[in-house]
Amino acid sequence: MDKKYEPLFTPWKIGNVxxxxxxxxxxxxxxxxxxxxxxxxxxxxxxxxxxxxxxxNVGLIxxxxxxxxxxxxxxxxxxxxxxxxxxxxxxxxxxxxxxxLFVQLTAGFGRSxxxxxxxxxxLKNKFIGAIAKPIVDASYICASxxxxxxxxxxxxTCRALTKEEIAQMVKAFAKTALLCKEAGVDGVEVHAVHEGxxxxxxxxxxxxxxxxxxxxxxxxxxxxxxxxxxxxxxACGEDYPVSLRYSVISKTKDFCKGAMPxxxxxxxxxxxxxxxxxxxxxxxxxxDMLNADNGTYDAWYWAxxxxxxxxxxxxxxxxxxxxxxxxxxxxxxRMTPEVGAEAIKEGKIDAMGVARQFLADGEWVTKLMxxxxxxxxxxxxxxxxxxxxxxxxxxxNDETFDDASHMARCALNPQTMQGHxxxxxxxxxxxxxxxxxxxxxxxxxxRIAALRGHKVTIFEKGDRLGGVFVAAANFSFKExxxxxxxxxxxxxxxxxxxxxxxxxxxxxxxxxxxxxxxxATGAKPRKLRLPGIEKAVEAVDFLEGKKTVGxxxxxxxxxxxxxxxxxxxxxxxxKPFIVEAKNDLMAVRGLCLANSSYLRDFFDCNNVxxxxxxxxxxxxxxxVTVKDKNGQELRLDVDDVIVSVGYIPAPLSLGRKVRFVGxxxxxxxxxxxxxxxxxxxxxx
Numbered sequence: 001m002d003k004k005y006e007p008l009f010t011p012w013k014i015g016n017v018x019x020x021x022x023x024x025x026x027x028x029x030x031x032x033x034x035x036x037x038x039x040x041x042x043x044x045x046x047x048x049x050x051x052x053x054x055x056x057n058v059g060l061i062x063x064x065x066x067x068x069x070x071x072x073x074x075x076x077x078x079x080x081x082x083x084x085x086x087x088x089x090x091x092x093x094x095x096x097x098x099x100x101l102f103v104q105l106t107a108g109f110g111r112s113x114x115x116x117x118x119x120x121x122x123l124k125n126k127f128i129g130a131i132a133k134p135i136v137d138a139s140y141i142c143a144s145x146x147x148x149x150x151x152x153x154x155x156x157t158c159r160a161l162t163k164e165e166i167a168q169m170v171k172a173f174a175k176t177a178l179l180c181k182e183a184g185v186d187g188v189e190v191h192a193v194h195e196g197x198x199x200x201x202x203x204x205x206x207x208x209x210x211x212x213x214x215x216x217x218x219x220x221x222x223x224x225x226x227x228x229x230x231x232x233x234x235a236c237g238e239d240y241p242v243s244l245r246y247s248v249i250s251k252t253k254d255f256c257k258g259a260m261p262x263x264x265x266x267x268x269x270x271x272x273x274x275x276x277x278x279x280x281x282x283x284x285x286x287x288d289m290l291n292a293d294n295g296t297y298d299a300w301y302w303a304x305x306x307x308x309x310x311x312x313x314x315x316x317x318x319x320x321x322x323x324x325x326x327x328x329x330x331x332x333x334r335m336t337p338e339v340g341a342e343a344i345k346e347g348k349i350d351a352m353g354v355a356r357q358f359l360a361d362g363e364w365v366t367k368l369m370x371x372x373x374x375x376x377x378x379x380x381x382x383x384x385x386x387x388x389x390x391x392x393x394x395x396x397n398d399e400t401f402d403d404a405s406h407m408a409r410c411a412l413n414p415q416t417m418q419g420h421x422x423x424x425x426x427x428x429x430x431x432x433x434x435x436x437x438x439x440x441x442x443x444x445x446x447r448i449a450a451l452r453g454h455k456v457t458i459f460e461k462g463d464r465l466g467g468v469f470v471a472a473a474n475f476s477f478k479e480x481x482x483x484x485x486x487x488x489x490x491x492x493x494x495x496x497x498x499x500x501x502x503x504x505x506x507x508x509x510x511x512x513x514x515x516x517x518x519x520a521t522g523a524k525p526r527k528l529r530l531p532g533i534e535k536a537v538e539a540v541d542f543l544e545g546k547k548t549v550g551x552x553x554x555x556x557x558x559x560x561x562x563x564x565x566x567x568x569x570x571x572x573x574x575k576p577f578i579v580e581a582k583n584d585l586m587a588v589r590g591l592c593l594a595n596s597s598y599l600r601d602f603f604d605c606n607n608v609x610x611x612x613x614x615x616x617x618x619x620x621x622x623x624v625t626v627k628d629k630n631g632q633e634l635r636l637d638v639d640d641v642i643v644s645v646g647y648i649p650a651p652l653s654l655g656r657k658v659r660f661v662g663x664x665x666x667x668x669x670x671x672x673x674x675x676x677x678x679x680x681x682x683x684x
Contacts (some may be wrong), residue, residue, distance in 0.1 A: 001369045005337055007345040008352060009369070014060075014328055015241040015288045017186050020098050021059035022344055022351035023365055025358055026291065026332050027104045027189070027245070028386065030407025031064035031417065033090075034083060037405040039073050040066075042086035045419045051090075053358060054099035057365045059351070061099055062243075062291070064408060065106040065191050068172040071141055074134075077105075078175040084183045091184035102243055103180045106191035107169045107228070110144035110198035111158045111207070112151050112297040114389045114397040116404065120153045140165075145202045146209040149255055151297045153396035161198075163212065166224060174231035177240070187241030189291060190228055193282065194245040195303045196252075196269075196296030199225050203278070204250060204296075206268040218274070222281060229286040243289040244282060248275050248317040251299040258299025258597065260605050261310055269296055272317070276324045283325045290325065291353060292318045293333045301601075304594035305334045307381045307477050308567065308602070312339045319348035334381070337368060359386055359410040359417070377412060377487055380480040383592030384411040384671040391593045393584035400589070411671035412484070414678050422678055427452040431515035433684060434459060436505050436652060439467020441662030441673040442520035443488045448681035450495040457514075458497060461504035465489050468522050468663075469670075471543035472561070475568050508654045516684050517654065520677070523647035523663035528556065532619030539565060539644035550639025551575055554624045556616050558585040562644035563599045570608055577609035577636070579616050579626055590669060616641075659684075 001009070009021045033047060034040040050061050069076050077083075094101050115123070115138065122129040122138040129138055142150065142158040143165065150156040177188045193200050201207040202224045208215050214223050229242050250269025251259045259265045270278065279290060293314040295302025305313055314333035322329040331343070332353030340352030357364055361377040368376070386408050390398040397404075410416040415423075431454050435446045438460030446456045464470070466485045473481035492499065511517055525538050537547040539561055551574050555562045558580025566576040578585065585603075586596040603610055613629035619641050626634045651664045661680050662673035 001371060005341050005368060007341040008337060012328060012350055014187060014243065016239050017100060017241050019059045019100050019351070021057070023058055024060045024291070024330050024332075024351050024353045025053055025058045025062060026353040026355040027062045027064045027191070028355050028359070028408045029064050030386070030409075032066045033063045033087065033103065034066045034077060036064075036407065037071060039075060040070050040077055040080050040083060042083045042090070045417060047090050048419075049362075049417055050101070051093060051097075052362050054094050054097040054101075056363045057369060058099055058358075061094075061101045062104050062189055063101070065104050067106055067108060068169060068176060072136055074137055074140075076172055076176075078172060078179055081179070084179045087180070087185070088183040095184070100186040102187040102189045102241070103185050104189040104191050104245070105173060105176055106197065107173070107224075108141065108143070108198040110201045111142060111148040112196050112198075112201075113142045114399070115142065115150060115152050115156070116397045116399060117395065120156055120396050123150075123153070123156050144198065145207060145214065148201070148207055150396075151196075151256065152391055154393075156396075160210070163214070166214065170224075170227045170231050173228045174235035177232040177242075178235045181236045181240055187243060187288070188232065189243035189245060190225065190232075190287070192245030193222075193225050193278070194247045194293075195300075196247075196250070196298060199228070200247065200296065204269045206252070206255075218277070222278060225282065226285040229282075233286045238286075241288045242286060243291050244287040246279070246282070246290045246292045247294050247296065247303065248272070248279075248292055248314070248321045249294050250296050251294050251302045252296050254298070256298050257604075258295070258301065258601050260602060261313060263605060272320065275321055279321050279325050283327050287327065289328045289330065290321070291330045291332070292321065293331065293353075300594040301598040302333065304383065304387060304592070305381060306383065306592075306595040306598055307480060308595075308598050309334060311336050315339065315343060315349070319343060322349060356381070356386055356410075359408060360412050362416070374487070374490060378480045378483045380412070380478075380484055380670075382411055382670060383595055384590060384669050385409040386411075387592045387594065388590045389593055390589050390591050390596070392587040392596070395587070398589045411669070412674055414675045422682065424448060424451050424682070427454055427684065430454060431684060432513060433457070433516045433518065434511050434514040435518045435520060437467060437520035437522060437664070438462070438465040438499070438501070439520060439522050439662070440469045440488065440670065441522070441664070441677045442467065442518070443492050444674055444677035445518050445520060445661050445681045446497050447488075447491050447495060448678055449684055450497050452681065452684075454684060456497045458492070458499045459503045459505050460499065460501050463501050465492065465499065465501075468540060471540050474543045474545070475564060476571060477568070505652070505654070508656055511654065511656075517656065517658040518661055518680060519652050519654075519658050519664050520661040521650050521652045521664045523667050524650040525643070526646045526648050528643060528645060530616060530618055533643070535619050535621070536641040536643045539642055542642050549574070549642065552637060552639045553577075554579060554616070554636065554638045554641045555644055556641065557644035557646070558582070558610065558612070559588065559644065559646060560586055560591060560596075562642075563603075565642055565644060566608060567599060567602060570606060577611065578603075579611045579614050579624075581613065581615055583613050585610065585612070590671070
């Protein structure tokens with residue numbers, strides 16, 4: 001192991017519990033040991049997932065949030081004693097690996113609960129809500145400190161919690177924590193004065209307007225989390241460790257409006273001055289560790305950083321707050337091992353928190369220890385499978401039920417949190433497999449097929465592997481995407497896969513010797529028909545560097561690619577603007593709000609013009625004519641126009657039965673491409 005990483009592998013303590021190294025697997029929604037969107041139970045899939053991480057040298061494991069009360073059915077966790085007996089057996093196995101595990105418990109979500117349009121009906125229609133209450137009590141799930149607007153659904157108001165309900169939750173924390181202790185769990189984490197969840201909403205002045213003992217003064221606003229830790233300590237003993245998930249600064253300007261990195265703004269949540277006081281106050285109340293980052297659901301990209309956020313984005317603030325407490329402090333948020341190790345060495349933090357990298361590659365800590373860094377499958381911060389909670393105008397949480405009930409999966413690794421659905425088993429009959437197209441879909445199909453024992457050849461008409469993803473990764477902020485391309489290329493090179501570059505397949509006779517043919521030829525840009533379109537630049541040509549643009553650039557299309565192009569152009573000092581036909585940018589399912597809200601907030605903060613419900617009527621020499629929803633026309637000066645209005649499949653017809661993978665079948669995202677590649681390769 002490289003010496004610079006050694007500080008990560010020194011022991012430390014949380015209370016009396018010693019942790020073997022300073023790598024903390026942070027909690028992720030959907031990885032609860034007690035299940036997620038179903039009645040609580042001991043979740044075997046999650047247990048297998050965490051056991052694998054324990055065997056791969058993680059110091060401290062914190063599974064995803066476990067609501068004290070089921071979102072479906074309303075049963076309290078402490079009422080399921082059999083579940084904790086199974087947990088005890090599991091903890092005995094975990095401890096054999098040398099890892100420690102804390103269970104994270106949450107009071108709830110309040111206004112931050114990602115309600116779907118179906119749940120919106122239950123909140124808006126009291127009669128229907130009352131009928132559904134025994135199954136899904138939406139009013140209770142979204143209950144907040146005060147009457148507050150939902151983060152997700154326009155026009156929905158979340159009711160205030162009663163004091164009786166608060167008291168029930170405090171007791172439930174204590175009862176559940178005691179059952180965890182008796183099951184051999186090393187500690188519990190309280191979720192949280194963090195990320196704008198329920199307990200955090202009580203502490204923040206912009207979400208707490210109560211006039212009773214839980215509102216008003218600093219002490220009153222922090223009363224709920226203080227009562228929680230005192231109740232846990234009262235039930236479990238003072239020496240039983242209790243961690244607190246903690247947001248140092250809210251980074252919030254308004255409801256549904258976050259602050260950009262480096263922005264000068266007025267904080268309406270917890271600022272650093274209050275945080276200095278709060279951290280010490282919460283420590284003195286009994287918390288034994290702060291598991292820290294920044295943000296709220298109104299500034300969600302601080303707690304769930306997309307690729308646009310700087311690496312180690314929360315370290316400066318977390319390191320500052322450590323000066324005000326004596327308990328250990330963990331920092332999370334796009335942490336890199338190099339910087340994390342140095343910060344630990346310098347005493348700025350006590351441990352490094354990492355979350356979604358464990359979804360992409362559960363062996364990354366072992367690989368780091370063994371100097372196999374290039375073998376680590378990188379997390380690209382896409383949130384396409386781990387948190388595909390999309391929100392845009394007209395939609396609350398536009399997420400499928402399958403995704404809502406099975407979060408914490410991974411776009412790049414379909415084996416994650418899916419049981420044995422994607423196990424790679426040797427092929428019963430070895431076949432010769434031709435894969436046409438060397439993009440991500442083609443490379444992944446070839447890789448999995450080769451791992452199963454098939455004899456695979458990739459035919460790529462270009463001079464390199466990577467396909468259109470090479471262009472998609474050609475942004476200054478997508479260093480992890482570039483790493484991913486290199487990872488795929490290296491894996492293909494390691495396997496007995498024949499690669500034929502500069503080879504275009506057009507005729508069936510070229511593939512007569514192959515038993516199976518997989519077509520992964522991707523998609524082609526959708527064409528617009530409007531006067532002057534020949535003057536425009538296709539997005540893929542711009543990204544591949546085939547075309548350059550001037551200072552003033554119109555981007556036709558406000559989907560993800562169009563918005564990322566506008567973002568990149570602004571970073572280059574240019575003056576982009578976006579024209580989008582829909583009523584919001586990035587109005588698509590599967591794109592996490594943490595990602596999309598960053599770009600929306602960035603454009604708003606930096607005055608990047610966005611023309612919604614508008615179309616380009618024509619493109620002239622040095623101008624475009626934009627037509628809005630009322631039919632009014634606006635002539636805007638430009639140097640260049642980039643077209644980014646999506647793609648259509650580009651399948652190759654060979655006159656024989658073939659299998660299609662990725663965008664060649666149906667245009668999707670990286671998750672749909674990778675998962676379909678696995679399904680195809682496993683079916684051959």
